[in-house]
Amino acid sequence: MSSNAEHAYRIGVVGPSDLVSLVKRVAALEFTDHLVVPLTYRGEAQAVDVITAHPDVDALLFTGVIPYTLAQTAGALTKPATFIDYTGATLYGALVQLMSNGHDPSHISIDTLARPLVVESLAHVGIPTGDVATMEYHSGIDAQRLAAFHRQHTRNHPGSVAITCVRSVYELIREDMPTIRLAPAIASVRTALDTLTMELAGRISSDAQVVLGIVELPEPDDHLADDIRALAGSVFPTGSSSYVLVSTRGVLAQHTCDWTVMPLLEQLAERHVWVRIGLGVGRSAADAEVLARRAVERCRTAGPFTAVVSVGAGRDFVITDTEADPDRAEEPLSRHIAARRAGLSQATLRKLEAAVAAHPDNKVTAADVATALGIEPRSARRTLKQLERAGLARPVGTVGSGAGRPAVRYAVRLDT
Incomplete structure (x- = not known):
């Protein structure tokens, strides 16, 4: 890790110039210990070359999943790296813009993002998703193919709006149809910088591995930030009643008595009719995010008051608050349900x-x-x-x- 007297880390931000400038503005206000090194490109295909030309940075933050995937496939990610998430606050912002301009959000086409995440976000605000088209990015998909996807959807649904996460796609289709280019929300940029910082610090000790958590509640909770202080972490809203929290493995293991209890779950259960907490513990921010999403999905089938800690390699620890629902302990349990609740194999x-x-x-x-x-x-x-x-x-x-x-x-x- 390189550093100087003024900055703890040198973080290379990889992306088009406008999004790199956005990240720099957020970092200048809230991450003043770090030096942001702009690694700009004109097209996503240049991402690997840009990274190779700047080996002196301590970590890499990509403004989207496509350049991140290209660099990963090329074997260019030899240091901590993550990308900014475009779901949550970023996607909600686009929907607000869409509806304020008088467009119907139930016929849109969206590229890059995984369909389950898009459907969940739209359904959360009551938007029908039957005619919403999505095309998730995979290695090998280029801008031309994404542009063709949007054009086909517009032919089938005249007047629909295309939402793209990719600058080059935006340039290809903006003259052909109403198009919105997603730009990361401030909260999404902040979360990415925070998780990357945690991962850098985690190189010092395995106990400092980054923990990314997803908290879902039935309604907003103004006291959640106070509860998170016990985890020595940060929490950011990603929707009206969903949150992302960032902490470290050492603190979380101590807080949960080695994954057996969850005081945070108990506190939230006193204020809500259901609580889901999915926590991912990973060696990289991207790994932790994947594990956290898997963990919160598992919460949906494990009871109304559940926390799942996923540490990778198929190891999940399921924590439920039985005191929040006293009748539950008397219900007959099949073995597979018992195993799921206890976080044990059958x-x-x-x-x-x-x-x-x-x-x-x-x-x-x-x-x-x-x-x-x-x-x-x-x-x-x-x-x-x-x-x-x-x-x-x-x-x-x-x-x-x-x-x-x-x-x-x-x-x-x-x-x-």
């Missing part, structure tokens, strides 16, 4: 069932669980905590009267 649940059945009173200790699963006692204690938070186990006393801390006994209910 195979692990089957082994636990055998261990519990071996004790006539259905009461086990961490030592019993460790023996049954072939794991360390510390991991067994964490497993019992997960079962407790899922409403499948409860502490009922201790055993042992000799030296050392008595072992906690848990009454475990895994039957369907």
